Amino acid sequence: MKSVIFTLLGKDKPGIMEAISRTVRKQDGNWLASNFAHMGGHFTGFVEVQLPEDNIQPLLNQLDAMPELNIRLVQGDTQGASQxxxxxxxxxxxxxxxxxxxxxxxxxxxxxxxxxxxxxxxxxxxxxxxxxxxxxxxxxxxxxxxxxxxxxxxxxxxxxxxxxxxxx
Structure with missing residues (x-):
């Protein structure tokens, strides 16, 4: 299992979160954390999910296929933090x-x-x-x-x- 973080930005409309969460779930992803906001008619945020390594690229492909939504993906840092x-x-x-x-x-x-x-x-x-x-x-x-x-x-x-x- 790998931790990945993706950011998103797009024109706001009902159903964006449901579509994203459904896509994550289809790729056997576990939603770990997120933060979203609405500003100036746009929806923006970031999400951390954990999923099998082989499912990372299919997840990115499916998220990229969402109309009017810009997605960026980075690998999460799983190293232990200092005190x-x-x-x-x-x-x-x-x-x-x-x-x-x-x-x-x-x-x-x-x-x-x-x-x-x-x-x-x-x-x-x-x-x-x-x-x-x-x-x-x-x-x-x-x-x-x-x-x-x-x-x-x-x-x-x-x-x-x-x-x-x-x-x-």
Whole structure:
């Protein structure tokens, strides 16, 4: 059995997930994980499945045959990960250019891996502007000193007038 990951992007319409899951099942695949989103009339996401090695190419061929759906396939990394820890950050504040760049720059400076990043802008009811919100799940090595990272994130939060809350 091999773990493979495929990404997909296409015009959204009802039945896409059912068609993909049916195709995976026909190739004796086991659906391990997925993440999907709808943006601008398109459906996008990625899926990790495990299936017999001989069924990988037939799966890709069947997925490629789906109209208006772009698929990419990569082999999953099954090596054991080193000891790591996870934490979540919630960011919220008035929207302005540069919030994501500043945040990711600090995380990169500390060599922090971003596992999940989800963001949105929505009307701020009392302010008349846009409210930026982001949820970020990060991974850091065992025995990592979080204090310098927290201080750096607090500094950019103050500079950009956003709130950064730690969870976990």
């Amino acid at each position: 790591t820890h996870k934490a979540a950050l919630e960011i919220m504040g008035n929207d302005k250019p540069g919030i994501v760049q500043e945040l990711t720059s600090v995380l990169h400076k500390f060599n922090i891996n971003i596992l999940k990043f989800s963001s949105s802008c929505e009307p701020a009811p009392n302010w008349g502007g846009q409210l930026f919100k982001a949820s970020v799940q990060i991974e850091f090595p065992d025995k990592f000193d979080l204090d310098p990272l927290r201080q750096a994130l607090e500094q950019i939060a103050n500079d950009m007038v956003v709130d950064v809350e730690w969870q976990g």
